[in-house]
Amino acid sequence: MDAALSVRNLRAYYVTDYFGVRREVRAVDDVTLSVGKNEIYGIAGESSCGKSTFIKTVAAAIRPPLRVLGGSIKYSFLDRDLYDLDEKKLSDIRWKQLSCIPQGSMSVLNPVRRIRESFQDFAFPHMGLDRSEFGKVVNRHLERLHLQPTILSSYPHELSGGMRQRVAIALATVCRPEFIIADEPTTALDVVVQKDVLALILETQREIGSSMIFVTHDLTVHANISDRLGIMYAGRLIEEGPTRDVFRDPMHPYTRHLVASLPRIGDLTAKAALTGTPPNLAQPPSGCRFHPRCPLATDICRQANPELTTAVPGRRVACYAVTPSPEARAMTNHRMTNDRFPPS
Amino acid sequence: MSPLLSIEHVTKTFARGGVFGRTEFAAVDDVSFSLESASPEIFAIIGESGSGKTTLARMILSLESPSAGSIRFLGTDISKLRSRRDRLQFMQKVQPIFQSPSEAFNPLKRVDRYLFASAHHFAGHRTRGGREAAADEALKKVGLSLAEVQGRYPHELSGGQLQRTAIARALISSPALIVADEPVSMVDASLRMSIVNLFKTLRDQLRVSIIYITHDLATAYYISDRVLILQKGKVVETGPARQVLSEPRHPYTVRLRESILSLDDADRIHADG
Numbered sequence: 001m002d003a004a005l006s007v008r009n010l011r012a013y014y015v016t017d018y019f020g021v022r023r024e025v026r027a028v029d030d031v032t033l034s035v036g037k038n039e040i041y042g043i044a045g046e047s048s049c050g051k052s053t054f055i056k057t058v059a060a061a062i063r064p065p066l067r068v069l070g071g072s073i074k075y076s077f078l079d080r081d082l083y084d085l086d087e088k089k090l091s092d093i094r095w096k097q098l099s100c101i102p103q104g105s106m107s108v109l110n111p112v113r114r115i116r117e118s119f120q121d122f123a124f125p126h127m128g129l130d131r132s133e134f135g136k137v138v139n140r141h142l143e144r145l146h147l148q149p150t151i152l153s154s155y156p157h158e159l160s161g162g163m164r165q166r167v168a169i170a171l172a173t174v175c176r177p178e179f180i181i182a183d184e185p186t187t188a189l190d191v192v193v194q195k196d197v198l199a200l201i202l203e204t205q206r207e208i209g210s211s212m213i214f215v216t217h218d219l220t221v222h223a224n225i226s227d228r229l230g231i232m233y234a235g236r237l238i239e240e241g242p243t244r245d246v247f248r249d250p251m252h253p254y255t256r257h258l259v260a261s262l263p264r265i266g267d268l269t270a271k272a273a274l275t276g277t278p279p280n281l282a283q284p285p286s287g288c289r290f291h292p293r294c295p296l297a298t299d300i301c302r303q304a305n306p307e308l309t310t311a312v313p314g315r316r317v318a319c320y321a322v323t324p325s326p327e328a329r330a331m332t333n334h335r336m337t338n339d340r341f342p343p344s
Numbered sequence: 345m346s347p348l349l350s351i352e353h354v355t356k357t358f359a360r361g362g363v364f365g366r367t368e369f370a371a372v373d374d375v376s377f378s379l380e381s382a383s384p385e386i387f388a389i390i391g392e393s394g395s396g397k398t399t400l401a402r403m404i405l406s407l408e409s410p411s412a413g414s415i416r417f418l419g420t421d422i423s424k425l426r427s428r429r430d431r432l433q434f435m436q437k438v439q440p441i442f443q444s445p446s447e448a449f450n451p452l453k454r455v456d457r458y459l460f461a462s463a464h465h466f467a468g469h470r471t472r473g474g475r476e477a478a479a480d481e482a483l484k485k486v487g488l489s490l491a492e493v494q495g496r497y498p499h500e501l502s503g504g505q506l507q508r509t510a511i512a513r514a515l516i517s518s519p520a521l522i523v524a525d526e527p528v529s530m531v532d533a534s535l536r537m538s539i540v541n542l543f544k545t546l547r548d549q550l551r552v553s554i555i556y557i558t559h560d561l562a563t564a565y566y567i568s569d570r571v572l573i574l575q576k577g578k579v580v581e582t583g584p585a586r587q588v589l590s591e592p593r594h595p596y597t598v599r600l601r602e603s604i605l606s607l608d609d610a611d612r613i614h615a616d617g
Contacts, residue, residue, distance in 0.1 A: 046532040047503065161393075190392040191559055192603045202613075217533065220605035224613060244610040254534075261537045263562040264606060265589055271566070273538030277502040 003034040003076065004179055004211035005058065010071035012057045025281045027053035027066075029235035032308065035179075037076070040205060040212045042226025042243065044219055044258075048278045050235040051215050052183070058082070058213065059100060059181050060090055077178050096126035099172040101201070103184040105164035108171060109156040115167055116152040123174045141174050144207075145200060162193035166200065173204050180205070182214045186221060198224050219258060223247065231255050234279050234289035237308055241315035251317040253294050288320070296321045346419035348521060348553055349404065350378040354413035356399050356577075372396040372403070373577035374413070379521070381418070384553040386543060388564040388585065390600070391574035397557045400574070401525045404555065405440050406431070417521075436466045439514035443526035445506035449498040455506070456494050458513050459483070466517030482512040485550070486542060504535035511542065515550070522546070525557045536563070543567055561604055565589045573597050 012028040027050045035041040045051045056062050058073055060082055073082040077097050085093075102108055109118055119138050127134060139149040145166050156164055165185060172180055185201065186194045202225055205212055214226055222229050222243055229246045231239040231254070239252040250256045254274075261271045276293040279285050287304050291297040300320050308318040317323060356372040373396070379387055391397040402408045403415060406422045415422050417438060425431050442448050449455055459479035463469045469478050480490035486508040493501065493509055501509065507527065514522055524543070528536045540563050546552045558564055564571055568585040573596065581594040592598045 046534060191561075192392065192599055195603045195605065198605075218605075219533070220607060220609070223607045223610035224605050247607045247610050258533060259607065261534065262607065263537070263540075263566040265562060265565045265601070265604065268566065268586075271537040271541070273536075273541060274534040277504065277535075278532075 002036070004037045004039070005035040005076070005213070006072075006074045007034070007058065008032050008072045008074075010054075010057065010073065011069040012053055012062070012066060013069055014053075014065045015067050015069075016065050023282055026235050026284060027281060028057060029281075029284075030071075031232075031235075031237050032071075033230055033237060033240065035211050035213060037211055038206075038209050040202075040214055040225055040227045042222040042229045043213060043215045043232060044217060044222055044229060045232035046217055046278065048234070048281065049232040050281075051217075051232050054232070055181055055183050055213070055215055059098070060085075075179060095122050095172075095177065096175045097177050098179045098181070099175065099177040101169055101172045101180060101182040101185045103187060105161070105168040106156065108168050109164065111156055113155075114152065115154055115156070115159075118167075118171060119152070119174065122171055126175050138174060142170055145170050145204065162189055162197060165189060165193075165197055169197070169201060169204065173208060173210075176208045176210070178210055180210050180212045182212060184216050185214075187216060187218070194221075195224075201225065219247070219262065231258075234284060235281055236289060236305075236318065237316075238290070238318045239316065240308070245315060251311060251315070251322045252290075252319045253296050253321065254290055288318075300325060345381050347378040347416070348381040348418060349555075350414075350416040351400075351404070352376050352414050352416070354400070354403065354410045354415060356396070356403060356408065357411045370577050371399040372410075375400060375574070375577075375579055376413075377572055377579075377582065379553055379555075381520075384547050384551045385569040386547055386554045386556055386567050388556045388558060388568035388571040389574060390558060390561060390564055390571055392559055392600075394576065395574040396577040397574055398525055401440075401523050401555070401557055404523050405438060406434060432465065436517040437520045439517060439519040439522050441507075441510055441514055441522060441524040441527045444530050445503055445510055446498060446530075448510050449506060451498050453497075455496055455498060455501065455509050456490070459490075459493075459509070459516065462513050462516040478516055479512070482515045483509070485515055485546075486512045487538070488512065502535075503531050504538065507531055507539060508542070511539070515546075515552075519552060521553050521555065523555045523557070526559070527556070528563065529558070529560065540567055561589055561600060573600070 010028055010031045014025040014027055016023050031054065043051045053066065057068060062068065068083060075082065124134055129137065142149050147166055147170065151159060186197050189197060198221065216222065226243045228241065229243045230237050233254055239246065239255045246255065247259055250259045257274050263271060274293055279289055285292055286302060288301045288306055291301040306318045306320050308316045309323045311317045311323050354372060354375050355370055357368045357370045360367050360369060379385060389397050389400065403410055406425060409423045417434065422434060425434050456479065460475045463475040463478040467478050469475045476490060483489050483493065488505065488508055498506055528539050531539060543554055544567055547554060556568060565585060570583065571585045571588050572582040573580050575596045581588055581597045592601050
């Protein structure tokens with residue numbers, strides 16, 4: 001298999017059934033994407049777009065009421081679907097082949113244990129080395145991440161936020177996993193530290209050669225790390241392409257708005273805001289989920305959901321304004337014909 | 345005419361440690377600036393976490409008192425406000441907006457109660473009709489209406505709507521100064537500009553001065569008239585916004601400026617494409 005990760009038609013909903021009322025929040029609704037080997041795939045989107053749910057699903061970290069209702073998730077290092085594995089096999093691959101850099105470093109660091117013990121807990125069981133060899137590998141790895149090996153004796157609270165996040169990155173990469181999932185790893189950091197930590201993540205990924213999914217709502221972070229970018233809205237993937245191209249030439253109206261509304265130093269032009277709010281995923285709008293807020297919405301958008309189609313090679317968009325459906329084309333032709341030859 | 349707000353050599357120290365080995369550190373260290381009454385402005389205070397910007401905001405709102413120096417509002421030293429009447433008058437004129445809309449509102453209370461309470465205490469509306477009219481008028485200024493938020497709990501509104509409701513609440517008393525501490529950092533990017541643009545309208549049409557506390561240099565560049573850069577409690581640079589942010593002089597400001605990420609970085613990083 002060429003792709004490091006292949007997700008097909010994934011549907012993950014929060015399903016609750018209280019007092020006889022069944023409610024489905026369609027957090028991830030029919031998502032298909034592939035991550036190539038040695039590639040960083042960025043996922044962008046705002047609150048309630050489904051990116052956090054998507055991450056939990058591909059990390060095999062779901063819990064009721066979140067359920068996978070359909071679709072497949074295949075990693076290159078597994079011979080079967082992720083959800084066909086038993087708990088023992090999942091435990092084997094966690095950290096060794098599939099690891100995670102979380103939003104808050106304290107999600108992986110035990111506050112009452114020294115840093116050294118986190119490494120022993122997470123990494124030692126997977127590496128098959130004796131203690132002194134393991135110690136040397138960890139020290140070398142820390143130095144590569146610009147951390148002094150002396151921090152191994154510290155407790156998490158004795159380190160600054162930036163240092164803790166670098167420890168979290170070290171933990172996630174020491175076993176040189178094939179796939180790393182990063183969930184907003186720099187959001188909580190100060191702007192000066194953020195730039196350094198991003199550069200570090202990029203350097204480490206290039207050196208190990210792992211593939212990565214990097215989730216953040218911040219487009220400027222994607223500009224600094226993601227090779228390709230997927231934009232999610234209301235549980236669906238609505239645009240995808242190489243990061244540089246998506247920013248230079250955004251196709252979907254939502255993406256165009258996001259890119260245009262970013263303030264920049266040196267730019268004083270007035271920025272318009274988008275009206276409305278993201279939809280309720282328990283009762284999503286009919287057809288295209290963006291149509292209530294879209295300046296280009298037409299009848300077809302209210303009736304049918306646009307598929308994510310290849311607009312130009314390497315770029316996919318889900319929008320009738322960009323890639324008209326056969327029905328939409330027929331409607332436009334009909335109107336144009338009537339204008340030229342008005343019915344008498 | 346006395347300045348609207350005058351901060352003179354304000355310092356705030358906190359003590360760290362237990363009974364043995366107690367040290368003091370200055371969260372805010374000798375900060376001075378002033379805002380004029382005649383022309384409303386948006387004054388940005390930029391700093392990272394731990395720079396003292398929130399402590400400074402709390403002192404301006406009279407929630408804490410300085411360890412040294414003085415803060416004067418329209419000529420009166422605010423640490424001298426003792427009586428309930430004096431404090432109420434001050435709070436009427438100086439209103440806060442905080443970072444997290446979901447923390448500013450009690451999840452078990454309907455949001456209109458906050459609006460009605462402000463209308464009652466700060467704008468003197470004693471009748472229900474008066475309170476509702478005041479709330480509706482304030483909500484219209486932020487692009488909402490009483491019909492949209494009446495009877496709603498915080499979880500029924502989006503982050504953007506909640507933050508705009510918080511701003512409406514702050515406007516009910518017709519304040520002269522609004523202290524906004526990171527007002528847009530938790531709001532989605534697609535809605536952020538609607539709130540940032542709103543601040544411009546508040547300054548230009550309602551003649552309200554705004555102290556805009558943020559770590560985001562880009563929005564500060566976009567709407568501020570003047571900026572003040574704080575590092576570890578000390579002022580490192582201050583001046584007109586465009587000038588300081590386009591041509592920073594102090595090394596720390598330069599570093600802040602260089603750390604800003606931008607969409608154009610994609611061209612540089614993926615040049616091998």
